[in-house]
Amino acid sequence: MMCFDECLELPASRIEVEHSIALTARWAKRCKEAQVKTNGISGEQALFGIFQGGGELDLREQSLEQIVEIDFDGYAIGGLSVGESKEEMYRVAHHITPKMPAEKPRYLMGVGDPEDLLEGIEAGIDMFDCVLPTRNARNGSLFTSRGKISIKQNQYKEDPEPLDPDCACSTCQNYSRAYLRHLFKSNEILGVRLNTYHNLFFYLTLIKGARAAVKDQHFPEFKKDFLEKYRSGLDGD
Ligand SMILES: [Zn+2]
Incomplete structure (x- = not known):
């Protein structure tokens, strides 16, 4: 409270x-x-x-x-x-x-x-x-280990790859970017659910990693590695 x-x-x-x-x-x-x-x-x-x-x-x-x-x-x-x-x-x-x-x-x-x-x-x-992980998910803005993706972009129309190849969540394990884009463009509620699931999973994984790094006393390296990859960018959205 x-x-x-x-x-x-x-x-x-x-x-x-x-x-x-x-x-x-x-x-x-x-x-x-x-x-x-x-x-x-x-x-x-x-x-x-x-x-x-x-x-x-x-x-x-x-x-x-x-x-x-x-x-x-x-x-x-x-x-x-x-x-x-x-x-x-x-x-x-x-x-x-x-x-x-x-x-x-x-x-x-x-x-x-x-x-x-x-x-x-x-x-x-x-x-x-x-609110960022859930609100962004509803707007098709998805966090990945290589930066943010706007799933509505044309470049994902026929993209068979998972949203984030490094993510272990069920959205990334089971669906392609093209399918997520299709769901988003069609206003399918399933798209919102899958996107939200992924973004929350991404955040929790990031925090779990940070917690472990703090405990093992290598947080500065963890942060540097994460940001280097994160800023390498997918579509720069
Ligand atoms: Zn995922």
Whole structure:
């Protein structure tokens, strides 16, 4: 369960960010009080605090401090991936994540594509959530080990290859790109299901690999190898 917070659209002025983190801290206190009061009713449900601060690093630190003081089960970076550039998101994530309590889960909200996930993990993030794999799947935008594919493109019309030859999911094991393209073009609901299955499988496989690499202490190599292949590109969509 997440605290109520205010997520500002970026860019925002410093004064707006200051007001916003103050409001977010007041709401967080009330959320915590409500959780304590209803503990018998809600059982052992965890409550995460969310801190804000836009792109202002000192306000990020201030907001984090205010939220950590209230003491939550985990902490989330809010207000990133809301229209700012990737560089800006990475800059904030790399600055603030190491300052978050290491003994509690660190959660980057609303992120992201495969590159963002690896960048977040490198910064020290433990958790993510994102609509991207499922929403993209519904639009025919599919993640593969060699980059994104837009399955509606003409070049896949008679392509007998699996969507991603390196993927072990049932979509890739059983269907061709041409068939997936046909399903997409015909608005067949099966296409949406097969695409969604693949994209979720791809994300889970990526995260499993990253988790193992962190454990074995070779995450930088894992990230480099993945990105090299991922950026080698299929159709550059
Ligand atoms: Zn697959």
